Amino acid sequence: MKIHVVGKAHLKGIAKKTQNPYDFIQLHYLGAARGVEGNAALTLSLNPDQFPYDRITVPGDYLVDFDNRGFPVDFQPAPGK
Secondary structure (H helix, E strand, O other), rough: OOEEEEEEEEEEEEOOOOOOEEEEEEEEEEOOOOOOOOOOOEEHHHHHHHHEEOHHHOOEEEEEEEEOOOOOEEEOOOOOO
8 A cells, every 4th residue: 555654753651550561653644544535644653673664764655565364564665756
């Protein structure tokens, strides 16, 4: 699926309530959503070990593939126009 990334954030720290560590990349993109005409603002979480933060360009077009549970398994830049 092709997405248009419009924002990104690298979130890393320790949860205040559970003291569990977290480390993930949060992407904000425009894409199709049920019940929405045109594009909707959506969020995608990526593992920074698999998808380096500094290699994600904003704004940018990317191809993403999801597994049967909705988790991203492949994320790469879309071919140029």
